[in-house]
Amino acid sequence: MRYLTFALGKGRLAKQTLELFEKIGITCEEMKDKDSRKLIFTNEELKLKFFLAKGPDVPTYVEYGAADIGVAGKDTILEERRKVHEVLDLGYGRCSMCVCGYKEAVPLLQHHELIRVATKYPNIAKDYFYNTKHQTVEIIKLNGSIELAPIVGLSEVIVDIVETGSTLKENGLEVLEEVCPLSARMIVNPVSMRMESTRIKTLLTKLRAQL
Ligand code: PRP
Numbered sequence: 001m002r003y004l005t006f007a008l009g010k011g012r013l014a015k016q017t018l019e020l021f022e023k024i025g026i027t028c029e030e031m032k033d034k035d036s037r038k039l040i041f042t043n044e045e046l047k048l049k050f051f052l053a054k055g056p057d058v059p060t061y062v063e064y065g066a067a068d069i070g071v072a073g074k075d076t077i078l079e080e081r082r083k084v085h086e087v088l089d090l091g092y093g094r095c096s097m098c099v100c101g102y103k104e105a106v107p108l109l110q111h112h113e114l115i116r117v118a119t120k121y122p123n124i125a126k127d128y129f130y131n132t133k134h135q136t137v138e139i140i141k142l143n144g145s146i147e148l149a150p151i152v153g154l155s156e157v158i159v160d161i162v163e164t165g166s167t168l169k170e171n172g173l174e175v176l177e178e179v180c181p182l183s184a185r186m187i188v189n190p191v192s193m194r195m196e197s198t199r200i201k202t203l204l205t206k207l208r209a210q211l
Helices: 012-023 055-063 074-080 103-110 122-132 148-152 166-170 190-195 197-210
Strands: 004-009 040-043 048-053 069-073 085-089 095-101 116-119 138-141 157-162 174-182 184-188
Touching (some): 004 012, 012 184, 012 197, 055 074, 055 184, 074 122, 074 174, 085 190, 085 197, 095 103, 116 122, 122 157, 122 174, 148 157, 157 174, 184 197
Parallel strands (some): 116 157
Antiparallel strands (some): 040 048, 069 184, 085 184
16 A cells, blocks of 8 residues: 655644544654654554645645645635645635725725735735626735735735734724635645545545544
8 A cells, every 4th residue: 555645734724634633543643743853754554644834835745746635725725726626625724815905995996996906815816806806906916914015005905814804903904805715625636536536535534524
């Protein structure tokens, strides 16, 4: 039996995924050692390997088959547009992709004005404004602290993740439109899906029962 390899997005998502896996009897003791500098962890008994990657890199590892299975946020999956099968909504990491800004930006959205949109997710923003809303906008790519953009006058609105809404609230900004709901998803390499279909289907059945 060959190893099935999992790529997990570093951070809270990986922690929640490992907790879920524990519940269906998949453990990886090696991974719990906080002092370890190891990058890849093995469960010899079940012939599984796990590694942690930057969230946006997870679909890349899965598309190329360096990982058979990945867990990433729906935001990352939509933005990266990799050739992977999305097989399961894991239900955690729930939040929304939203257009946000000051209340004053509402008429600019309603009247389809040529506005500037700052975001870490240019593909998602482009798809929403061009294909869903049919509004021509200028997309400005940022790498973080997106809420700053309307405050300092870089853009009229932002497209960003809203979880509790507290970042927006503390900065006088609001959700103006919802783009789509988000949560953690399991993705599978298309070739692995065929070659390892029995093992992957068994895993999915167990996960579905647990969720
Ligand atoms: C995310 C997101 C928002 C914030 C939303 O940023 O981009 O800024 O969390 O969460 P809230 O609705 O609960 O306030 P993150 O902390 O990941 O950092 P970033 O600004 O570097 O993207």
